[in-house]
Every structure is written in structure tokens, then in C-alpha cells.
Amino acid sequence: MSERYAADLAAVREAAERIRPWAIRTPVMTSSTMDARSGRELFFKCETFQRVGAFKFRGACNAVMKLDDATAARGVATHSSGNHAQALALAAKLRGIPAHVVMPTSAPAIKKEAVLGYGANVIPCAPTLAAREETAARVVAETGATLIPPYDHPDVIAGQGTIALELLDEIADLDAIVVPIGGGGMISGIALAARELAPRVKVIAAEPAGADDAARSKAGGALVPQTGPKTIADGLLTSLGSLTWPVVRDVVDRVITVDEDAIVRAMRLVFERMKLVIEPSAAVGVAVALSDAMREVEGAQRVGVVLCGGNVALDRLPWITRPA
Numbered sequence: 001m002s003e004r005y006a007a008d009l010a011a012v013r014e015a016a017e018r019i020r021p022w023a024i025r026t027p028v029m030t031s032s033t034m035d036a037r038s039g040r041e042l043f044f045k046c047e048t049f050q051r052v053g054a055f056k057f058r059g060a061c062n063a064v065m066k067l068d069d070a071t072a073a074r075g076v077a078t079h080s081s082g083n084h085a086q087a088l089a090l091a092a093k094l095r096g097i098p099a100h101v102v103m104p105t106s107a108p109a110i111k112k113e114a115v116l117g118y119g120a121n122v123i124p125c126a127p128t129l130a131a132r133e134e135t136a137a138r139v140v141a142e143t144g145a146t147l148i149p150p151y152d153h154p155d156v157i158a159g160q161g162t163i164a165l166e167l168l169d170e171i172a173d174l175d176a177i178v179v180p181i182g183g184g185g186m187i188s189g190i191a192l193a194a195r196e197l198a199p200r201v202k203v204i205a206a207e208p209a210g211a212d213d214a215a216r217s218k219a220g221g222a223l224v225p226q227t228g229p230k231t232i233a234d235g236l237l238t239s240l241g242s243l244t245w246p247v248v249r250d251v252v253d254r255v256i257t258v259d260e261d262a263i264v265r266a267m268r269l270v271f272e273r274m275k276l277v278i279e280p281s282a283a284v285g286v287a288v289a290l291s292d293a294m295r296e297v298e299g300a301q302r303v304g305v306v307l308c309g310g311n312v313a314l315d316r317l318p319w320i321t322r323p324a
Contacts, residue, residue: 016162034289037290043304048310054309059151063155077102085111099121102136151182160190176204179306180206187247206289213240223245225239262291276310286307
């Protein structure tokens with residue numbers, strides 16, 4: 001199994017032990033309102049309470065802490081517009097090594113400030129994938145740092161899979177888990193862990209209709225690169241990678257897309273009824289859990305929903321009307 005996919009249950013369990021001193025075991029919350037609206041029992045895995053406010057810390061921490069001392073001493077590098085940047089910066093700080101983070105000039109100021117606050121060196125670049133990759137390669141060549149990408153990396157995938165260990169341990173008899181999908185690192189780790197721990201549990205990818213490369217790839221049986229994504233869910237703009245696509249193709253049960261209005265409604269509903277701060281990417285999972293398409297998933301009465309992060313600029317909430 002490990003020869004075919006980037007991680008397996010053993011790797012996920014090793015990651016859980018490795019990150020235990022630093023990562024938070026996040027709570028699972030419920031809401032009678034959300035149950036009533038969805039027509040099923042929903043169990044929300046609140047990665048909003050993870051360090052850096054997002055699930056990304058799990059994978060970054062596992063990758064950084066797994067490095068041998070000599071390699072770690074040369075530092076780590078990545079390119080990221082948000083949560084992975086913060087996660088890697090914090091993991092590097094905890095290990096006491098340098099971190100170099102390439103961030104596009106379009107990255108939200110709140111996320112750039114957080115990366116700087118963790119002591120990382122921020123290198124700006126043009127807001128294109130090509131520019132991010134080219135700049136990151138130059139930084140690695142200049143510093144000798146180890147590149148730890150946001151999702152397409154075995155240790156990152158294994159780290160994200162620890163979400164499944166905790167959720168399946170805490171909530172018995174789940175029928176399905178809904179996971180937001182961008183690059184696919186989180187859903188790959190969760191799916192690879194769940195297929196061994198609880199094979200009957202369906203893993204459902206939640207994707208914005210305006211950035212639906214995973215849905216199109218799954219439907220066509222071949223990887224379709226993301227081009228021109230347009231969605232409020234800025235954490236889900238990236239394409240699937242060479243390591244995550246095979247898992248989505250073979251192990252993830254279904255990809256369900258939702259439109260922008262549904263994402264905003266779900267985000268506001270969680271704010272108002274659950275009193276939780278979530279970012280739009282997390283709201284995508286909620287929107288799918290509430291969708292008509294989810295009602296068509298056979299036997300899905302007890303459903304886990306991963307709230308992947310809560311890093312949102314509060315003065316730019318999508319339902320706020322600004323003065324003219």
C-alpha cells in the first residue's frame with residue numbers, strides 16, 4: 001500500500017506520535033440546528049483551534065520534526081499564500097531552525113504578518129504558481145534549505161491524516177467524512193488512514209464550483225490542472241498534485257461542488273449558530289454537508305465535517321455591506 005500511495009496508516013500513526021508534543025487534539029462539536037438543516041447527525045472536527053488556526057500545522061510539524069539534525073540545521077523553505085506558510089514558520093521556530101517562505105504579493109496581510117511573527121524570512125513574488133515555484137527553487141539553491149511544499153509531500157500528507165485518527169477514535173460509527181479539497185493533502189491523509197481504520201466510511205471531497213479541478217479530474221479519470229479559479233475560498237485554489245491525485249482518483253468516494261452563495265450562507269450560519277470563526281475554505285465543507293447532493297449519498301447519517309481553518313480577515317467578511 002505504501003508503494004502505491006504517498007502514505008498509509010502506519011505512517012499516519014508515526015506522524016501522530018511525532019507531532020504529539022506540539023499539535024493540539026482539536027475538539028469535535030455538534031449543533032442541533034445543523035443536524036436539523038442537513039437531515040443527519042453532523043460532527044464538526046474543529047481544526048480552527050489547531051495551532052496557527054488551521055490543520056496545516058499537522059503536516060508541516062511532521063515534516064519538520066522528521067528531518068535529521070544536519071538537514072534541519074540548513075533550514076526549511078516553502079511557497080504558500082497562507083496557512084501552510086504560518087504552519088511551517090511555527091514548526092521551524094519550535095525546532096529552532098530557519099524558515100524561508102515565498103509568498104505572493106496577493107497574500108492576505110493578516111497571514112503575512114503571522115508568518116513574520118513566527119520569525120520566518122518572507123520572500124515576495126508575483127502571484128502566479130510559476131513565480132512561486134521559481135522563487136522557491138532559487139531560495140533553496142541559495143540557502144540549502146529543504147523544500148516542504150504545502151500538500152504534495154509524503155510527510156505532509158501523513159501529518160494531515162492524523163485528523164482521521166482523532167475523529168474516528170472520538171466518534172463511533174461514522175458513515176462519512178466531508179473534507180474540503182484544494183491541493184488534496186488533507187483529504188489524501190484522511191482517506192488513506194480511514195481506508196484501513198474504517199473501510200466502510202465514505203470520504204467525500206468538498207470543492208468550490210469555481211475551482212473544480214478535483215471534480216473534473218475525478219469525473220474524467222485523468223488529472224485536470226486548475227486554470228483560472230474564481231472562488232472566495234482562497235485556501236482551495238491549487239491543483240491536485242502527483243501524490244494526491246492518485247488518492248483522490250482511487251480512494252476518495254465522491255467530489256461534491258457548491259457555488260459561492262452556498263459557501264457564504266454556510267459560513268454565516270456557522271458564525272451565527274455555532275459561534276465559531278471559520279474561513280471560507282472551511283465553509284465549503286459545511287455547504288456540502290447541507291447540500292441536496294449530500295442527501296443522495298447512501299447511508300450517510302452520521303457524518304464528520306472537517307472545519308479546516310479559521311484564518312479570516314474580520315473586516316472583510318463576505319456578508320458585510322460597505323458604505324458606498
